[in-house]
Amino acid sequence: MNKEELVDCHDPKCPIHGNLKTRGAVLTGTVVSSKAAKTAIVEIPYTRFLYKYERYLRKRSRIPAYNPTCLSAKEGDIVKIAETRKLSKTKAFAVIDIVKRA
Secondary structure, X not given: OOOOOOOOOOOXXXXXXXXXXXXXXXXXXXXXXXXXXXXXXXXXXXXEEEOOOOEEEEEEEEEEEEOOOOOOOOOOOEEEEEEXXXXXXXXXXXXXXXXXXX
């Protein structure tokens, strides 16, 4: 991201410009929905091995993440999200970087 794009952020919950501290897991996934205000649903695919059938099972995890206005990730973007304190009933992650725009 360019520094010029990130200058006018006055959001206190922004992990880049505000007071929100990140800790723990840092995950990469695809934004599948950004319809809610300041929220992005990030889908992270993973595989799980089933010993009984000796095969892999493809699964996905859909994580609601705080989407600051300075980044404003859209559907289809590949983003990095980091674990934070609880921001609401469901949000405990925040978008920290956009790896690739859609």
